[in-house]
Amino acid sequence: MSEPGPAADAGLSPSATTPVLAPAHARRLLAEMLLVRRFEERAAECYTEGRIRGFLHLGVGQEATAVGGTAALEPEDRLVAAYREHAHALLRGVPPAVVMAEMFGRSAGCCRGRGGSMHLIDAQRRFYGGYAIVGGGMPLAVGLALADRLEQRPHVTACFFGDGAVAEGAFHECLNLAALWRLPVLFFCENNLYAMGTALGRHQAMPLIHRKAAGYGIEGMVVDGMDVLAVEAATRLAVELVRGTGMPVLIEARTYRFRAHSMYDPDRYRDKDEVARWKTRDPLVTFPRRLRDWGLLDDESLRELDAAATAAVEQAVAEAEASPPEPAAELFRDLVGEPIRQPAGALS
Ligand SMILES: Cc1ncc(C[n+]2csc(CCOP(=O)(O)OP(=O)(O)O)c2C)c(N)n1
Ligand SMILES: [Mg+2]
Secondary structure, eight states: OOOOOOGGGTTTSOOSSOOOOOHHHHHHHHHHHHHHHHHHHHHHHHHHTTSSOSOOOOOTTOHHHHHHHHHTSOTTSEEEOOSSOHHHHHHTTOOHHHHHHHHHTOTTSTTTTSSOGGGOOBGGGTBOOOOSSTTTHHHHHHHHHHHHHHTTOOOOEEEEEEGGGGGSHHHHHHHHHHHHTTOOEEEEEEEOSEETTEEHHHHOSSOOGGGGGGGGTSEEEEEETTOHHHHHHHHHHHHHHHHHHOOOEEEEEEOOOSSOSSTTOOOOSSOHHHHHHHHTTOHHHHHHHHHHHTTSOOHHHHHHHHHHHHHHHHHHHHHHHHSOOOOGGGTTTTTSOOOOOOOTTSOO
């Protein structure tokens, strides 16, 4: 995507080469990235304090990919994510307090505290999880899209997964079936270059992930995942293609996680200089800077947006803290079905 015009026209006047970036839209993208970043920073603190237990995977650094990738979806479109999915849940409209309560293990959580950080789900908001198994969400996305195709519904299913999932059989099976059956899936690879401690080049013979689309006869695109506008533009194009042709599309967004894989990971497999280099591309720094250059943001508005994000997260923590755990009597709810009644004498 070419850049909007110079500050003189504040990005407001359209021309052949300067797409319009509406100020309200720019602020929305920035507000969303701030909410996700502040939410995850606070979650890390809560984890250290022992208020969140189990696993916690943060996507700090990857906000532009999640925000740009979801901005192009319609509210009715479906989203399946992997386990680094706080951003995706929030961006599909799951309230921050509900996500935080889930991570606190409280009854106000979207799974009543049973799932935790890796298993968020809210199907009513078209957010279908949250999968701890690498590549595990992909067959589900294909199934959702198959149902939409059979029922002739116009929705797109966006399936987010990491570069690690590309090494799984499920990736290839799902791209193959979705292409063969012409299913409306947007396969969205959040390529942060690492699968736990394994660098992409150590598990992929051909590491240009978007090119793997050719093997299934579908479109593949690559985009700078640190640039929220580029990600949104690419995703918009891809979603239009999926909706217009009914065929799946694969997007690879190149991004980077600034923090370790999980709260347990000592992060010894990456060169500190590499991390520092990627941090200079922090979308929470570069996007506000561009908006300032284009006259769409001043320091005070940035402070206000940031304060609003921080306040929303504090409110979420307070509400999560105030929510009780599930009563013991509910422990088996949603876990065990009704006992199957055997015909008398069947097993004897
Ligand atoms: C099928 C399967 N194999 C291995 C694991 C262990 N595991 C957990 S996270 C992970 C790395 C996945 O990396 P990627 O898909 O790139 O996602 P990222 O952590 O970078 O967001 C692995 C191998 C798992 N959860 N599931
Ligand atoms: Mg990865």
